[in-house]
Amino acid sequence: MKILAIETSCDETAAAILEGPEPGTMSQNPCLQLLSNVVVSQVDIFAAYGGVIPEIAARSHLEAILPVIHQALNDAHLHPQDLDAIAVTHAPGLLGSLLIGTLTARTLAILWQKPLFAVHHLKSHIYANWLPTASKSSLEKVPAFPLLALVISGGHTQIIYMPEHNHFEIIGTTRDDAIGECFDKVAKILGLPYPGGPSIAQCAKKGNQRKYPLPHPKVDDLDFSFSGLKTAVLRSVQNACDLDITTPSYELKKHLSAQQKADFAASFQATACDILIEKLELALERYPETKSLVFAGGVSANQALREKARQVFEKTQSGLNLRLFFPELQYTGDNAAMVATAAYFEIISGVQPTDPYKLNILPRTPIK
Ligand SMILES: Nc1ncnc2c1ncn2[C@@H]1O[C@H](COP(=O)(O)OP(=O)(O)OP(=O)(O)O)[C@@H](O)[C@H]1O
Ligand SMILES: [Mg+2]
Structure with missing residues (x-):
């Protein structure tokens, strides 16, 4: 199954596509393939201020989000109809930033008729450790x-x-x-x-x-x-x-x-x-x-x-x-590859998709 993931919880606008075995083929170390991974960081904007300004971050996400998703599809040589699911960070993070990502994901899930999975940002950070890497191929390489x-x-x-x-x-x-x-x-x-x-x-x-x-x-x-x-x-x-x-x-x-x-x-x-x-x-x-x-x-x-x-x-x-x-160093900061990985393990653990008409952002909710 192919998952398009979207991440906008702070000041990185990111989209990635991950492919993994179909649910039902549960294994401790499923063969995951990262088909694309696009990150547009706003770090240069905020270097001048010495910190993130939430309003500017949200506006920058708005400009970047569609080109970033487009790029993720292009890099993976896929069309929207090839996707099996959409995942998005809905908590925790900056309110305006989360809104841009979730509204985009909800709209695409409705338009493209794909199941939508809401992912907690800290889950994604943890699941960065399951991302496929060149050196990570054997069973003992996952936690x-x-x-x-x-x-x-x-x-x-x-x-x-x-x-x-x-x-x-x-x-x-x-x-x-x-x-x-x-x-x-x-x-x-x-x-x-x-x-x-x-x-x-x-x-x-x-x-x-x-x-x-x-x-x-x-x-x-x-x-x-x-x-x-x-x-x-x-x-x-x-x-x-x-x-x-x-x-x-x-x-x-x-x-x-x-x-x-x-x-x-x-x-x-x-x-x-x-x-x-x-x-x-x-x-x-x-x-x-x-x-x-x-x-x-x-x-x-x-x-x-x-x-x-x-x-x-x-x-x-x-x-x-x-x-x-x-x-891997490239996956320590915010990115969507880790969101897709967390979503994959949600899906194979039996988590049900969320209603795209009802998904709410939760700027300060703990991991569950
Ligand atoms: N080499 C490093 N040593 C120490 N800290 C680092 C290093 N590289 C990045 N950081 C710190 O990591 C933080 C950014 O990490 P990350 O992107 O995971 O946080 P965030 O997304 O803003 O917050 P959260 O994930 O809790 O919502 C910054 O505070 C940055 O200074
Ligand atoms: Mg983070």
């Missing part, structure tokens, strides 16, 4: 259940337990900022370009991660908190520059040398990674039956995190047969 997924993105920081396909239990979540948001805000303090995550990772390469010790939040259980870490960086920068705590954050960058910026980037990145790893260790103690540890979302592109996770879990947990999964 085994039960698994723990660490979703680390611009809007979320969660640990999710998955006993099987399409079943999600949130076992830890952030109580304030998301980790990606924290990378972006710290980058702003240091005067590094938007988006902050890749800028911090790049700048940290020349830095000393032990130069500026930063605190770990004291949050019980498997929950996270990142707003204190952001403030700790702010205070530490003010202190290193001999400035008063009332000095506004946007004035600090001009007082920092290139080496200080690198040292702050490295110290922050190392602390943020350690916080994630500590919580994953605790989660594995609570869920010792876990067979795979799956990373998902924009921050899972971070190489320092990948290295640290491999060091910690592949070494100490090898007796448990724990396997680690990271999405």
Whole structure:
């Protein structure tokens, strides 16, 4: 079956077509083929503002959505009548952005008479780990259940337990900022370009991660908190520059040398990674039956995190047969290939299509 997926939850307008075996031929590792994958990012527009402006994002989606879908069909050498289903991100995300994607998908589902599947954005980030890749061909290359997924993105920081396909239990979540948001805000303090995550990772390469010790939040259980870490960086920068705590954050960058910026980037990145790893260790103690540890979302592109996770879990947990999964770098940020993959596993798990006349967007709903 061929699925056209549409993603517009934030500032990427994306469409992709995925082909998989017909439902009923359930296998742990079905042979999936990505026929096309088109992403138009608005990152260049928002670099000038240092962040996403929802109204501009929605208007940009409106301009890009039909050409992007057209391109996805062309790249796959398909016509609308060749499609078996349409999938779309309906939650969570920016209200105006979600509206453009869902209204387009609903209209096409009605016009082309295709079943419509509504997909939660975090499901898609997790299912990026099932996307076919050149190096991923054998059975052991897809995650085994039960698994723990660490979703680390611009809007979320969660640990999710998955006993099987399409079943999600949130076992830890952030109580304030998301980790990606924290990378972006710290980058702003240091005067590094938007988006902050890749800028911090790049700048940290020349830095000393032990130069500026930063605190770990004291949050019980498997929950996270990142707003204190952001403030700790702010205070530490003010202190290193001999400035008063009332000095506004946007004035600090001009007082920092290139080496200080690198040292702050490295110290922050190392602390943020350690916080994630500590919580994953605790989660594995609570869920010792876990067979795979799956990373998902924009921050899972971070190489320092990948290295640290491999060091910690592949070494100490090898007796448990724990396997680690990271999405290919091109699938860590928002794209529609992951939406199509999530929809495929929804369909073969027996999820029924949604009524295109009734589908609502849900800007802040948790994964279910
Ligand atoms: N190499 C990296 N290291 C750390 N953070 C990164 C890296 N690359 C991207 N990021 C961060 O990932 C975030 C974007 O990820 P993503 O696109 O998954 O989030 P989003 O779609 O905005 O939010 P959500 O998925 O929660 O709705 C940004 O905060 C960005 O700074
Ligand atoms: Mg996202």
